[in-house]
Amino acid sequence: MDAVVGGNGLRSFDLASLSGTLRVCHVELVLLDDQPPTASITSFVHDQALLCTFEIGARTRGRFMLPLDWCLLGCLQAVDPEASWCHGVPLASGNIVSVMPEGVTEFALGAGSRMTFVLVPLKRFQERAAAQRLGGLLEEAAGVPVLSNRPHVPLQAY
Template sequence: MIAENAQALLPQDLISLSGVLKVCDMETVVLGAHLRRATIDSEVVGESIFCNIETDFSFRGRFTIPADWCVIGCLQHTTKASGCNGTPVSSGTAFTILPNGISEFVFGAGSHVVLMLVPLRKIQLKFARLVHPDVEIPARMLALFSLSSTQQGTTLSAHYEKVHQHLIHDQRSVRSDPVIEKEIDMLLENHLLAGLSAQADDRPQCSRGRRAHYQIVQRAEQYMRGNMRRVIYLDELCAAAGVSERALRYAFDDLLGLSPNRYLSMLRLCTAFRALSVADASRRSVKSVALSCGLWDLSRFADHYRHTFGELPRDTLMRAPPGEFTSSLGAHEMACG
């Protein structure tokens, strides 16, 4: 999907990112009062998928990468509110996500991210040529690193922007262009070299206090997701997280800028949106989806939903599901088998 005019896009496009990049199972939770706009540009190049994301609102997401894929990318711009698996990140931070469980992130309003989904074997082959065929990829070294203080980092940052310009702004077909495929291959090599050469000071660090807050939020959210159909009280979340109410509120405010109850409300709404956006209107109703998310007051749910997503729940249900993007994703879906 090429987004040439951000104003023309529905804000839900960000929450439906997993419909565009089906290789990942992604969930997002909006953290602001309402959505404004987001642009999501993506292009399939050979076996890889390049994606550019810009958003005017803050959100939290989590996703799982299949065993035969990985993600590399760069935060072109972000805010102090952003983080990855609890670790604070800033503009100019590159990342490598290997298929080792659920990855979580928070992006502040005004964030701009470029990323690429790449078959894992391509990473493994490139690493073997650069280092040694018998050495395992050092996931922790490549996870997060800054691009600002080294020549290789500066080169990599410029390379991401160059590929982005090729794919998003050039008025020509690039899917089978050997030039852009070579650029993608060079980008992958530069990414690995920059990550391997980064020093300790170039790697974002997570303080003990922030790590504790991250674990508190994780435990509380796990309880929320496991009991979403019913009313959830604050003392239950405290018990699930193993902390006092004050500590729970402080952890949520520190990591997400929201109270636990406000985050639960947004989690319910975004889960309902995700379910409605992929549901078969002949088999599911707005009421059944709302109740499955613990949204018992249907009138209030509709008002909050429209305020957040700019449309009524029934409009989302009746719209075609994200499967319409299938034609642009045939290459990487076949690669997934």
């Protein structure tokens, strides 16, 4: 795919390529404004986990369903709190989010949203979280471990 780099570092993508970001599942994206689908995506696989940082140039709405054996943990570096949400829960810059594989996840992101996330096998995450709880290093928040002192938003799929 040929991509054109704009002055802001974002590249032009077709929606099919952009929706392949998560790799382990299909993502449906719809543009909500007249901006072209531009994004900056950096990803790599390390030790069975997909790490990805992306920024999207257009206001979008989308949905995805994680396979039953994967989970997503993410850090929202920059989001428009007026236009960004997941399952109706407003998202804010600095939030840490977790998405477990229980149904379809629906979201909206404002233009210029930037996040970093990791997709990891669920069993591996559960084993590590259990080991950390046994060591007393993690606290529970709504049944999901708090991964930092930033606000944590556990997002349950419908």
